[in-house]
Amino acid sequence: MDEIIKLLDxxxxxxxxxxxxxxxxxxxxxxxxxxxxxxxxxxxxxxHSSYQRIFQDLPIQGKKVEIIIQNRKIFCLNExxxxxxxxxxxxxxxxxSKKTKRLEEEIIRLSLHCSSVTAAKHLSKHTVKVGKSxxxxx
Ligand SMILES: [Zn+2]
Numbered sequence: 001m002d003e004i005i006k007l008l009d010x011x012x013x014x015x016x017x018x019x020x021x022x023x024x025x026x027x028x029x030x031x032x033x034x035x036x037x038x039x040x041x042x043x044x045x046x047x048h049s050s051y052q053r054i055f056q057d058l059p060i061q062g063k064k065v066e067i068i069i070q071n072r073k074i075f076c077l078n079e080x081x082x083x084x085x086x087x088x089x090x091x092x093x094x095x096x097s098k099k100t101k102r103l104e105e106e107i108i109r110l111s112l113h114c115s116s117v118t119a120a121k122h123l124s125k126h127t128v129k130v131g132k133s134x135x136x137x138x
Contacts, residue, residue, distance in 0.1 A: 001026065004060070005067075008092045008100065012069075024063040035074050035088045040081040048073040048085045055093060056128050057100045064128055067100075103128060104138055111135045 002014035011032040018025045034043035053071035056064070072088045092100050099107070107130060111119035116132040123130045 008057070009090055019063065022062075022064055024060055024065050026057075026065065026067045028067055028069050030069065030072065030088060030090075032088070035072065035086075037074070037076040037078065037081060037083065037086050038089055039083045039086065040076065040078045042076070042078045042081070044074050044077055046075040046077065048075050055098050055100060056103055058103050058106060059127050062126075099128070107135060108138050111138075 001017060005012045005014045005026065005028050009030075011030055013029050013031050015027040015029055017027065034045045036043045050070040050072045052068060054066055054068050057067055059065055073085050074088065075085055076083050089095060092102065094101065094104075097104070107119075107123060107128065110123060110127070114122075116135040119135050120130055120132040123135075
């Protein structure tokens with residue numbers, strides 16, 4: 001499972017997983033020691049707090065996948081920066097998105113040849129919980 005998680009980002013560690021009905025929940029952590037501030041690009045490591053972030057990824061073995069991480073908030077100690085704290089960001093996830101980029105690409109691919117209503121029904125059954133408005137937005 002760790003290898004699958006590292007396909008997203010080499011700085012992620014697999015912790016454990018649970019299966020509930022049709023969904024696989026994978027718990028992970030980031031091991032990046034110094035995180036670059038998205039506003040001034042300077043790396044810092046002093047932790048402010050953390051919060052649980054959940055996002056969906058591509059299905060595995062017919063199970064929908066939800067990944068859970070304790071997303072760190074870090075102090076930016078650069079006196080010239082406009083921000084005092086920032087959240088760790090990931091290249092595989094658009095800011096504030098609840099789906100990985102590769103999952104969003106898959107949703108777009110599967111939705112190109114049918115209506116958003118049909119695509120939403122099909123995707124919700126087999127791949128990911130998704131509404132037709134999300135498909136239209138993508
Ligand atoms: Zn900064």
